Amino acid sequence: MSSMALGNSVEVGDHPVTTTRAFRMLRVCALLLLMAGLTFLGFAGESEDQAPSTPEGRREVVFWHFWGGRHREIVDDIVRRFNASQDEHFVRAIAMPGQNLDLKFFLSVAGGDPPDLLNQDDPVIGDWAARGAILPLEDFVPAEEIAELEAWLYPAAEKLGTYKGRLFGLCNGLDIRALYYNQDMLTNSGFDGPPQTLEELDEMARAIAPPKSQSGRNYVGYLPDPRRLWAWGIVFGGQFYDETSSQVLVDSPEVVRALEWMAGYAEDYGAEEVAAFRKGDQALAGAAFPLLQGRYAMLMDGQWRVEEMREAAVTARERGEEPISWGVVPLPPPEGGLQNAGWVNGNFFVVPRGGKNPQGAWRFMKFWSGYGGFTKEAAVTAAAGGWIPASESVVKHAEFQAYLQRYPEFRTFVQLAGSPHQVPKPVIPGAAYFDSEVTQAAEAALYRPESPPPLELLRQAARRIRSRLAVKRDR
Amino acid sequence: MDDTYGLGSFSLMPSLRHRLTPLWFISPWLLGFGLLVVYPFVASLVWSFCRYDMLSPPEYVWLENYARLADELVSGGRFGQAMWNTGYFVLISVPLSIGFGVGLAVMLSWRIRGQAIYRTLFFLPSVVPVAAASVLWMWLLDPQAGIVNAVLGVAGVDGPGWFNSVSEAAWLPAWFRGIGGFGSKDALTLMSVWGVGNFMIIYLAALGEVPRSLYEAAELDGAGPWRRFRHVTLPMLSPVIFFNLVMGVIGGVQAFTQVYIVSEGQGAPAGSSMMLSLYLFLSAFKDLEMGYASAIAWVLFLIVLASTAALFRSAKHWVHYGGASP
Structure with a gap:
């Protein structure tokens, strides 16, 4: 069956064009337009983040966080330092300041396209852990390291991340x-x-x-x-x-x-x-x-x-x-x-179920919080952000002590961080x-x-x- | 058969082809309607009988969500609070909007100098996006730094708390006990009356449609301005008032954007601006109770349906369709 037979032919100048062919052309045009639009959107999204692309041979860690304003730059700097410190993983930070990050995150998990790591401060660990939206640390961290980590953290920082006796979130800074x-x-x-x-x-x-x-x-x-x-x-x-x-x-x-x-x-x-x-x-x-x-x-x-x-x-x-x-x-x-x-709350990292690079996420969590040999890095970070570290060992580091010299009133908060009566x-x-x-x-x-x-x-x-x-x- | 137009084999089943062709043309709409309207509609009904958090599969609990709603309604829990607040807001703001809309339209239909400017001025607020208007009103009505209370202060009046207050101006017993005042819902009402331009423009159009002859006849019969308004203008406007009433009630029951913004997304202060749609949103996306939220959505839908039906029933007693009468 020829297309001539199928479609109504319309005389356009010297060339008979069938409507079928016209429709086919329209469809192709529409598809091309759609693709162009999507590509443009993709680029637009990319340029807005201004995130550098992941270098060859490194595993990407997509990192969502809620920091905005002045703190966003500090976070970008931590990410830069981390990316320069090793050549295995590459953290790509996406800032999502404002309300409802918890909702965006949850929907991304439900939709099967979560980031690899999230940092925020809403009291949501219980809800997310109970529903299986986030992984307990034991899923990607050896048991002995977790035991050591629990002792390393301030009691309040540990409580903040613990649901039913298992650590689901790693606190990286306390708010007191x-x-x-x-x-x-x-x-x-x-x-x-x-x-x-x-x-x-x-x-x-x-x-x-x-x-x-x-x-x-x-x-x-x-x-x-x-x-x-x-x-x-x-x-x-x-x-x-x-x-x-x-x-x-x-x-x-x-x-x-x-x-x-x-x-x-x-x-x-x-x-x-x-x-x-x-x-x-x-x-x-x-x-x-x-x-x-x-x-x-x-x-x-x-x-x-x-x-x-x-x-x-x-x-x-x-x-x-x-x-x-x-x-x-x-x-x-x-x-x-x-x-x-x-009452104490804090900022914490969680690793979503369905994340592609929990190992890279864990490495970055340690780099920021200071556990596992990153005390100095964490002290620099906490001093830059004006944050209360999640562990006394970071507080004791010379870099953070220098911060306390500059801001002596901050000592009151650091002393409170170790108190057993600071309750999340x-x-x-x-x-x-x-x-x-x-x-x-x-x-x-x-x-x-x-x-x-x-x-x-x-x-x-x-x-x-x-x-x-x-x-x-x-x- | 003449094949000038290349119908060819197509002519074998012209009737089926004829029936299918329009379907192809509307298929993009059908697809959108099915995916974005029919599916969510049915799904939310099913989920309202489930416990569902969007992550694990829904689990049937049958009437549990509705039982919880009933319990919260009876015990004055947050759903009860939301019902009260929504009812208060709709019952006060819709009649006020209609009153002001009709009044303004009548005045703006007077042939006075600068008529077009006044019409533009009164219509302008309804062009302002709701989010921007909400922020604007938060500034205007700030109890301490806002201009409204500053003006009231000059006049010697202690300005009310507006968005920060739980007071309900229409709750008359409070005034007798000396604790009356204007609170968050009254401020929201004020906002919605301010944005009455949309309604007003419809009244204005309808006013232009009222035949001059009716006014002339009324005048010949000795009717003064008030009686002409009461017995000519209002009945002739009644179909439009009815339309605005129905749309106003539906819009009021579903009010979300302005409520979310002025109440810091939580119905603050003390739940006094917790409306049904905000409660629905919080239940679904903060408490992750999609099943419960679906039940709220269906209650909301039934309220809208019932109130619209009631309005339509009442219409035959007060709405006059001038041209349609036999």
Whole structure:
């Protein structure tokens, strides 16, 4: 059967062109266009990353991470140093700052095209490990090395990566909170040093900004942050979850007392005012540290503010101004509470199921964290990023000690890193739900006028968490 | 048979060929519709009876997800909260949008100097992308640094907490107890009323279609401006109001982008802006409970279906199709 017979012929000039042939040509054109488009997209993606291609003979490690801004350059530098340090593997870093990296990662695993390595800081190890999205380290690391690694890490760093007694994530830096204070504001109210106990904190806060004395005030002594019930609950001597007995302890007396104490601030200053004041912090340009603006006399925050405070002092001196005098101390405990306690989280590496080069990933994880003979490299890395190393041996290295000389306030955080009372959020499936229920209860206690008392709020939260976890455990 | 057009053997089965040809033409659409609409629709229904985390195969739990939804609804859990918030938002924002839309359209139909400029000004907000508008409103309504509260402050009013507050302005008992105020959902309502231009433009078009003769007749009968509006304009606009009502309810129940942005992706503060679609998203992609999220999606779908059906039922009592009447 000829094509002439099949298609309708149309006279175009001198050449009869059949519609079939025209369609075939169209199809070819469309295909060519599609290919050109895809190739272009491929190139566009490539040029955006500006990642060099993997050299011949090296095995690629595709590395996703959540670092952005200034830290992205630091990460790129670590990758460059690693790639120059050996000729077996080649790390290709892809920065994915912003929200929802956990979601992108999970979908990449579900879709069968994951990276080889991921670095981020959401409490997701429990969920991913329980679902088999990530590999336990024992799958690609000899058992004796794992035992050694567990002893090498700070206890908090080990807990962060451990699910059901197996190490699934390697922590490469801890995030620890402590109480920053503005000594100038304390001095103005007649206090010559930071609070040592919770009672002193309360007294100072109310002396600096007497409750209900003035609306529209643009500073406070201290205000608790509902997201930090996780820290104060521990400081009060409580626990949110017992991993050995799988018990939800959100409504235990210590945690309830912590929330009651936090809610006391909302009672004294007004729930709406507390919420509005908190939100005002986020409106500061470039998420600047509110302590620097004189908005707080005392404020809980992480170690990354140390460098910011120091830089601000330099800027102030350049302008001929007197920099604020400040310091940082561990969270002051109430009577019967715990010293050097608080909530800790951190950044960690995980290796996805389906990754093509776990050995290369492991090599890079060691290079960054410092385990297995990379102490010096890790100390350089931690000092560059202003990160708390995951192991004391990195802290002790001369490179990091030099950093501590430059930033003496950082010592407070490093000392806290070794404390047994620095507790991460539970590493269990359903951790995100657990977290948001606890935070919502605390938000309700602080921001919702006429909310039920903290005990009731935490009981409701605990009941919901228990029923949700029960579903998870059925699996 | 005349073969001038090269029909050849094709003419053997003209009817089948005729029937297949259009299918080929619409096949790209059919393929897309099947893959992107029909399949997800059916799959989500199946998954709503399963426990499914996208990694391991779905496992049937039958009504467990729906039972959990019922429990959360009764016990005031997050689903209950999301239902309340969504209902509040839709019930307040849709009537307000219609009221303001109609009012604005009527005023903008008056022949005054600069009419075109005013029309453009009021339509402009609906051209702004939702994400940009959300960020803009977060700045405007910031309780401490925002311009709205600054203006209120000059007028001697203590500005409300807007997106940072759990207050519900329409919850009247709170005002009597002295804790009334404008909160996150009211701020979202304000945002949606601000973007009423889309609706307004439809009303404007409909207003132009109202025959002059009706107004003249009404005037001859002695009807003043209000009665002409009440008995001529409104009935003639009613089909368009009905259309906007249905679209507004559907859009309101599904509101996601602005909610996600202003609530930091968590329904903050204290869950006061947790809407159904945000809860669905969080359940699916943060808690990795695709089955449960599918159940929420189906409840959402049924709510939209039921409210649309109810609106259509009510339509015969208040919607007047001028031209279609026998």
